[in-house]
Amino acid sequence: MRTSTRLxxxxxxxxxxxxxxxxxxxxxxFAAKTSAIS
Structure with a gap:
């Protein structure tokens, strides 16, 4: 059980x-796209 949680x-x-x-x-x-549009 402990090993499974560890993994x-x-x-x-x-x-x-x-x-x-x-x-x-x-x-x-998104920022690059908005800056390119504006």
């Missing part, structure tokens, strides 16, 4: 990190 923790953290990176990149793209 789940890193994957969860990496998933959160990936989602954060995706959010940052999307925001950057």
């Amino acid at each position: 789940k923790m890193p994957s969860r953290s990496s998933l959160a990190r990936a989602s954060c990176d995706f959010f940052m990149t999307s925001m950057r793209f």
Whole structure:
């Protein structure tokens, strides 16, 4: 049981990190698009 939770923790953290990176990149793209329009 302990090992399973241990294995789940890193994957969860990496998933959160990936989602954060995706959010940052999307925001950057949105900012670039708005700046290009204006």
